[in-house]
Amino acid sequence: MSNSKPLILITNDDGYHAKGIVSLTEAMKGLGEIVVFAPDSPRSGMSNAISTSNPLRARLIHQEEGLTLYICNGTPVDCVKLALNEFVDRKPDLLVSGINHGSNAGISVLYSGTMGAAIEGCVFEVPSIGFSLCDFMPDADFTATTEVARSLAIKVLEEGLPKGVCLNVNVPVGKIKGVKVTTQTQGKWVNEYHRSKDGAGRDVFWMTGNFENWEEENENNDEWALANGYAAIVPVKIDMTAYDFVPELQKWEI
């Protein structure tokens, strides 16, 4: 019965044509019924953004035994929401997002469309994983990442994930020494704009910058793992409440 196979939903933020999602789809083959529901063009940096005032459209572009591919004009989160509300007939057993072309380690988890989709899967109580390779190139080599993705997908299909938790997986370039479970590196991006002129001589600002690591000595975070040749898995919580600060804040007179 095809319905007894696990259902695996795949999306990304680089668009359905990117090598990363094609590689991820290959890596999931044989693990279940696959539905790819991905943006029709790149949506990098879209975080958890949703389209509140523009209509969404989706189009079936490919179907074969065990694999259905839709494209959508929305953000990664729109893709997950629309797929789960309107296009799949049962709750997926797994959502995988990526493989992103470029790191989503450290604070980048906040801005990442790849992780936005994984977080949205988690909102729907679907075990969800975002995968990123620390290489922005369109023809990046996803070999190591697909191996990690496949074994982690098998594990999550067996074990599930706790309610409200998804996984952010980043993989360094080249051969990897192994996989580390880590925390999100504290730090921020700095020197974030390149100022230039448009054709009429007006100032424009292009995003650029570099990551300032505030915890270089910490060997338990994702940036350390990546810098030392390991893939990094950070479990990500969707409840953002700062529980530790609640009692203190309750004492304030407002």
Next chain:
Amino acid sequence: MSNSKPLILITNDDGYHAKGIVSLTEAMKGLGEIVVFAPDSPRSGMSNAISTSNPLRARLIHQEEGLTLYICNGTPVDCVKLALNEFVDRKPDLLVSGINHGSNAGISVLYSGTMGAAIEGCVFEVPSIGFSLCDFMPDADFTATTEVARSLAIKVLEEGLPKGVCLNVNVPVGKIKGVKVTTQTQGKWVNEYHRSKDGAGRDVFWMTGNFENWEEENENNDEWALANGYAAIVPVKIDMTAYDFVPELQKWEI
């Protein structure tokens, strides 16, 4: 000396012309030097999205003693990043975002551009607060919210906030009974799309839906406070690591 006054950065996601940000700016008057740096048009639902491939533009549109107003073609997070990287000459003492037209309680914190801006302020280690009123109307009455905003701003200017924590403040319509410090209500949006046809008869999907509260009995969360006439303050953590699950995940064989 004007430089000894606190510097207050104000932004939002409804755009610089919205009544909510005009009211919030009024509420901050007298508390410090104010810089408003806001989107040039609505950017609702933009979460922590950033513009990675389009150039940003900013324009000074108003200046008077103690108040400078810029508009920008980016997302709320772009506004915060661009203001802090390129337009202000010192780190603000406070960032306030809003007042949003519509609730950002519960899971909506993930999608909110208002909270995206507050979270970004927190990334920059600026004490940051997002304010939302549970009323979508353009002419909503912001009286109660501006009172909460002013007294909370004064308190945060005095006390600061812990590193990595910002505040999500939601206010119900009408008179309020008081202010409660709460947690983020667990739940999700359901029935999220209205399917209709475009002019050519093709299916389009418009975002709609309602919030399904998974913790109706919990009197410590933001939805309970709002339903019972209280403003709700949730402290929000920007480190999304699910620390509780790290030891368990480290035992997995991957």
